[in-house]
Amino acid sequence: MQYRAEIDGLRAIAVLAVLFYHIGFEFVSGGFVGVDIFFVISGYLISANLYRSSVHKDKISSLLKDFYERRARRIIPAYLFVSLIALIASYLLFMPDRFSEFGSSLIFSSLFSANLYFWMNGDYFGPAAETQPLLHYWSLGVEEHFYIIFPVFAIFLLRFGLKLFTASAAFLFFSSLLLSQALLPVSPTTVFYMLPFRAWELLAGSLLALPFVPKPKGQYFGDTAVVTGLALIGFSAIQYSGATAFPGVAALPPVMGAALVIWGGQSFSFITRCLSISPLVYVGRISYSLYLVHWPVIVFTRHAIPGVEFWSETALVISVSLALAMVSYHCVESPTRRRDGFWTTSFIAKFSFFGTSALLVLALIIVGSAGFPQRLPPDVREMLAYKYDYSRAYREGSCFLRPEQTYQEIDMDACVPTKKGPVVLLWGDSYAAHYVPGLQLLFEKEGYGFGQLTASACPPVVGRSVPSRPNCKPFNDYVLSWITEHKPDVVILAAAWVVDDALPNQLYANVASIAKAGSKVVVLGQSPIYRDVVPTLIAEHWMSGNRSKFSSAEEVSSNVFRIDKNMMSLFENADLTYVSVIDRVCISRRCEFVSEAKNPYHWDRGHLTTEGSTEYVARISDRLMEVLASREHSEMEGNRQ
Numbered sequence: 330m331q332y333r334a335e336i337d338g339l340r341a342i343a344v345l346a347v348l349f350y351h352i353g354f355e356f357v358s359g360g361f362v363g364v365d366i367f368f369v370i371s372g373y374l375i376s377a378n379l380y381r382s383s384v385h386k387d388k389i390s391s392l393l394k395d396f397y398e399r400r401a402r403r404i405i406p407a408y409l410f411v412s413l414i415a416l417i418a419s420y421l422l423f424m425p426d427r428f429s430e431f432g433s434s435l436i437f438s439s440l441f442s443a444n445l446y447f448w449m450n451g452d453y454f455g456p457a458a459e460t461q462p463l464l465h466y467w468s469l470g471v472e473e474h475f476y477i478i479f480p481v482f483a484i485f486l487l488r489f490g491l492k493l494f495t496a497s498a499a500f501l502f503f504s505s506l507l508l509s510q511a512l513l514p515v516s517p518t519t520v521f522y523m524l525p526f527r528a529w530e531l532l533a534g535s536l537l538a539l540p541f542v543p544k545p546k547g548q549y550f551g552d553t554a555v556v557t558g559l560a561l562i563g564f565s566a567i568q569y570s571g572a573t574a575f576p577g578v579a580a581l582p583p584v585m586g587a588a589l590v591i592w593g594g595q596s597f598s599f600i601t602r603c604l605s606i607s608p609l610v611y612v613g614r615i616s617y618s619l620y621l622v623h624w625p626v627i628v629f630t631r632h633a634i635p636g637v638e639f640w641s642e643t644a645l646v647i648s649v650s651l652a653l654a655m656v657s658y659h660c661v662e663s664p665t666r667r668r669d670g671f672w673t674t675s676f677i678a679k680f681s682f683f684g685t686s687a688l689l690v691l692a693l694i695i696v697g698s699a700g701f702p703q704r705l706p707p708d709v710r711e712m713l714a715y716k717y718d719y720s721r722a723y724r725e726g727s728c729f730l731r732p733e734q735t736y737q738e739i740d741m742d743a744c745v746p747t748k749k750g751p752v753v754l755l756w757g758d759s760y761a762a763h764y765v766p767g768l769q770l771l772f773e774k775e776g777y778g779f780g781q782l783t784a785s786a787c788p789p790v791v792g793r794s795v796p797s798r799p800n801c802k803p804f805n806d807y808v809l810s811w812i813t814e815h816k817p818d819v820v821i822l823a824a825a826w827v828v829d830d831a832l833p834n835q836l837y838a839n840v841a842s843i844a845k846a847g848s849k850v851v852v853l854g855q856s857p858i859y860r861d862v863v864p865t866l867i868a869e870h871w872m873s874g875n876r877s878k879f880s881s882a883e884e885v886s887s888n889v890f891r892i893d894k895n896m897m898s899l900f901e902n903a904d905l906t907y908v909s910v911i912d913r914v915c916i917s918r919r920c921e922f923v924s925e926a927k928n929p930y931h932w933d934r935g936h937l938t939t940e941g942s943t944e945y946v947a948r949i950s951d952r953l954m955e956v957l958a959s960r961e962h963s964e965m966e967g968n969r970q
Contacts, residue, residue, distance in 0.1 A: 359569025372534025551596025636883020767946025
């Protein structure tokens with residue numbers, strides 16, 4: 330196939346979109362669509378070569394051998410190089426549990442199935458992504474699965490004619506697209522990571538490469554196609570975000586945009602020549618290596634230098650990523666793709682097999698050794714081994730509902746007081762349930778009845794729909810009706826307010842309906858959320874000689890302080906009591922996260938342990954008792970009247 334520089338220019342746009350998105354540039358909040366552009370390019374290039382080879386009616390075995398040799402030369406050497414660097418960095422920087430997780434992801438990656446691992450264990454758009462140096466390998470898994478299946482499918486059907494193949498490929502294209510959109514609301518993670526729901530993107534390139542697809546007639550049509558394609562790519566890169574339901578039909582603009590650029594680029598128009606400028610083409614040529622190295626560089630930089638200023642981090646990440654990508658391209662990619670010297674067909678096959686096998690063995694050793702914990706001091710190992718069973722403390726299954734449970738499954742006898750007397754009700758999600766040990770101890774000691782009605786990922790906002798929790802809306806409707814009927818003295822609302830900036834305003838609109846029932850309302854502000862699992866952060870502190878009870882300012886999510894400030898302002902004049910938890914447990918953005926007895930206050934990135942719950946409630950108990958005292962005073966005044 331004749332070399333087309335503008336396709337390398339398109340590759341450059343794709344990899345830069347992904348790079349800038351991962352760094353955190355807000356103007357490319359949808360930069361993840363760069364991966365979809367890569368899918369189209371890959372489908373186009375591999376199919377063009379397959380179609381051309383099949384025309385000569387070579388033996389199927391020869392065609393497949395040639396195809397897989399090309400893929401091995403293209404993918405495996407650079408993959409081994411970057412994976413080995415990531416392994417060394419993980420050993421030096423990660424605690425054993427995180428290093429063991431790295432080993433698990435490396436096992437699947439070495440078996441060409443990284444997408445399966447992250448489908449089972451990862452959220453591409455979630456905060457935990459920054460602890461997974463190989464997360465971006467998911468796209469390699471999708472492509473590798475396509476490479477295993479598509480050549481056999483194509484070569485076999487092409488023997489029976491181009492029409493049969495085209496009809497079959499078109500059927501698969503539309504089927505994959507429709508399945509992607511249909512399953513997206515049900516299991517977005519499956520659609521994001523798995524080939525059956527991504528195949529249409531690669532097939533878009535494959536169909537474009539069919540020999541009977543006409544070229545654009547003249548530069549006008551070529552320029553129009555390229556400009557339209559770039560506009561579609563730009564629109565999706567700028568307008569999309571992690572909140573976009575993706576892929577499904579939302580992936581059509583970047584996919585069709587890439588296809589239009591590839592098709593229109595055949596006219597050698599002015600826009601095509603712009604895509605072919607040397608700097609852009611060079612970035613496109615090193616794009617595979619740049620894609621491989623950039624994410625581990627980001628993960629390790631943020632781990633080694635937490636809280637580094639954005640522009641300093643950006644300069645460091647881009648410079649190191651480019652340097653490593655250039656080394657990988659010139660010293661690994663380019664030599665191994667040439668069929669000269671000792672990089673013969675036989676040698677590349679042996680190198681690929683033994684290289685991936687060696688990496689697989691290393692990964693198995695890492696997992697089998699649990700990340701080599703013996704390299705750490707005993708107390709650090711003990712902290713890293715910390716386990717907390719929240720189920721009993723949060724009263725899961727009865728008063729704290731799991732996602733699949735409905736409000737009918739609440740054990741009302743156990744969850745709300747049955748005897749007469751003043752009652753305090755806690756309403757919210759898991760970030761409400763984690764206060765239960767502390768609140769129950771406080772109120773029962775003071776002679777108040779304590780009730781709990783909480784549900785997983787279900788903030789106490791009536792009318793709010795949570796797609797991942799279909800039982801949430803009816804649960805909240807039920808709780809409000811119970812409050813209206815039974816009129817508890819105080820209703821405490823708590824949740825992970827940081828999940829959505831609109832949540833506090835939605836809560837504000839709901840408070841009146843609670844107060845109307847005659848209950849005093851208390852809103853607990855957001856509790857600390859950290860960049861990593863708290864026992865791991867404590868262990869890292871101890872390894873560095875820091876035995877303070879407080880986290881560093883960089884380890885606490887800045888969104889926690891931002892949302893707390895917004896809520897304080899929002900509820901300043903409202904008819905309720907707002908309690909800033911952050912103000913009581915944090916000093917200068919450094920939050921207390923471990924007790925004098927060296928017990929963590931959180932068991933994950935934010936949820937409280939029993940000891941943490943007791944301590945945090947003790948810090949805010951004066952504000953809670955003020956509300957109860959004012960309630961009693963109001964009742965006494967009412968009785969006198």
